[in-house]
Amino acid sequence: VDYDVLILGGGIVGCAAAYELSKYSLNIALIEKNYDVADDVALINSTIVYDGCESNNSLTMKLEQMGNQLLDEVTEKFNVPFSRCGSLYIAANEEEQIRVEDMYEKALKGGVQNLYLLSGDEARKLEPNLPKEVIKALYSKNAGTICPYDLALSYAEVAFDNGVNFKLEEEVVDIQRLTRGFRVITNKNKFTCKLVLNTTPGKNYSIDNNNKEVPEEAQLNLNYFVLDKDFKGDFQHVIFSVKDEDEKIYTLPTLQGSTIAAISSRKKMNHFETLDKISYLLKELEENDVNNFFQTPYYKEPIIIDDSFIDIGYIKVTGKHYAQVTMTPAIASIVCETIISNMNCKLKKHFIDKRREYFKFSDMSDEERKKVIEVDKKYGNIICACHNITEGEIVDAIRRPLGARTVEGIKRRTGVTMGACQGSYCLNKIISILARETDKSYTDVVKDSKNSKMVLNRIKEFDGV
Numbered sequence: 001v002d003y004d005v006l007i008l009g010g011g012i013v014g015c016a017a018a019y020e021l022s023k024y025s026l027n028i029a030l031i032e033k034n035y036d037v038a039d040d041v042a043l044i045n046s047t048i049v050y051d052g053c054e055s056n057n058s059l060t061m062k063l064e065q066m067g068n069q070l071l072d073e074v075t076e077k078f079n080v081p082f083s084r085c086g087s088l089y090i091a092a093n094e095e096e097q098i099r100v101e102d103m104y105e106k107a108l109k110g111g112v113q114n115l116y117l118l119s120g121d122e123a124r125k126l127e128p129n130l131p132k133e134v135i136k137a138l139y140s141k142n143a144g145t146i147c148p149y150d151l152a153l154s155y156a157e158v159a160f161d162n163g164v165n166f167k168l169e170e171e172v173v174d175i176q177r178l179t180r181g182f183r184v185i186t187n188k189n190k191f192t193c194k195l196v197l198n199t200t201p202g203k204n205y206s207i208d209n210n211n212k213e214v215p216e217e218a219q220l221n222l223n224y225f226v227l228d229k230d231f232k233g234d235f236q237h238v239i240f241s242v243k244d245e246d247e248k249i250y251t252l253p254t255l256q257g258s259t260i261a262a263i264s265s266r267k268k269m270n271h272f273e274t275l276d277k278i279s280y281l282l283k284e285l286e287e288n289d290v291n292n293f294f295q296t297p298y299y300k301e302p303i304i305i306d307d308s309f310i311d312i313g314y315i316k317v318t319g320k321h322y323a324q325v326t327m328t329p330a331i332a333s334i335v336c337e338t339i340i341s342n343m344n345c346k347l348k349k350h351f352i353d354k355r356r357e358y359f360k361f362s363d364m365s366d367e368e369r370k371k372v373i374e375v376d377k378k379y380g381n382i383i384c385a386c387h388n389i390t391e392g393e394i395v396d397a398i399r400r401p402l403g404a405r406t407v408e409g410i411k412r413r414t415g416v417t418m419g420a421c422q423g424s425y426c427l428n429k430i431i432s433i434l435a436r437e438t439d440k441s442y443t444d445v446v447k448d449s450k451n452s453k454m455v456l457n458r459i460k461e462f463d464g465v
């Protein structure tokens, strides 16, 4: 047998499960079809940490609650940016008030704690910029914001350092059952293993003919703005309107100090419709305050941990849900418990529960900067002038375990190109560093996948670019 456990899919759930399982004496590999792990995690680098109070599904509510509680320990251990800023679900008329009170009752029954029903005035004391029509609010102290990519990457890096074999750019094409265990066939290899954990969306595999689409009622559209840091009239908490079951307008303070304003809806909306809807929460909002506009699909399909075939060694996590990052620590811990109780293994004696150190120049004092530059001059060379990101940080992002191989990988690991210039100042420099460090030619550097070259061709043959 090649492996004890094969994890299929290197999204945040696959990476978290790899981390949990790497605590045990198991031979594990993770197979991911993309160039990088957690490629599908939210595009922006702040995501809401929910607590279950908004959910009508009792299992989802439990997973969110449990994940939310586990996040304190995980983020502290891995030094992942996380702020428990709290949230307010606001009601501006009687109908909305009933909705908010219902949420409160259901959440209390479901065991969610630290929830409070506030009057309009009490809510405005917390958030003076709330619309004056607000008459009631459900206040949660549990909610917050987190950097989802940092979390996913921490799980993956620590799993890697504890012996998990990451197979990137390898696509699973079939999973076949053997008399004992499984054969997993990829576009490059065939592996045998005792147990399969499948976190990829359904496919027509021999073991599991489950090629289902997300049901239409669970598919929504998310439109969101990233606002300029100077925008006034913003909020310190995550604010949700409860106008409609299927239309949620919300804002969140990002961990980088700007605001995201979003609307999830059945309807596809353009920039101007989005602006119009969002101005309900952000009265002062004007066109000029918007730095970026994104449109993306959004799902509310419950997550299912299906262990009905665990006796033969097959377990899968299915579903697409807008709070999956929040649920991840819970999903990983449940999946790991199920797997280890079905395998003969022990806790490792020398498990390293720590992410390798890294330096974030913009967060350091001048004294600290001086010290690190003395050790490595590259930390004295600013590449991203918007966010003060140095060459040293970019090189580290490439040389770390599971290091970046693409421009997108560097962007997500370091934050380059995310400033006001959107990469117009630094992109060429990043491509050069990536080419130098990975021993590629400048024209072979890709954005995120095989066919996404950043520079198509040279137009003239000079000695250097």
Ligand SMILES: Cc1cc2nc3c(=O)[nH]c(=O)nc-3n(C[C@H](O)[C@H](O)[C@H](O)COP(=O)(O)OP(=O)(O)OC[C@H]3O[C@@H](n4cnc5c(N)ncnc54)[C@H](O)[C@@H]3O)c2cc1C
Pocket (backbone or CB within 6 Å): 008, 009, 010, 011, 012, 013, 014, 031, 032, 033, 034, 037, 038, 039, 040, 041, 042, 047, 048, 049, 050, 148, 170, 171, 172, 173, 199, 200, 201, 203, 222, 296, 297, 298, 299, 320, 321, 322, 323, 324, 325, 326, 327
């Ligand atoms: C717009 C948006 C906003 C969100 N906001 C929030 C939020 O505010 N709070 C929150 O908690 N959550 C949020 N989420 C949820 C969360 O970001 C995602 O649901 C989560 O990243 C999904 O992780 P996953 O590991 O389950 O799935 P995926 O990331 O989809 O992982 C599956 C992996 O399997 C790989 N794969 C697929 N097929 C194969 C194959 N055949 N062989 C090998 N590999 C394969 C894929 O490349 C992928 O990496 C949001 C999601 C979206 C879309």
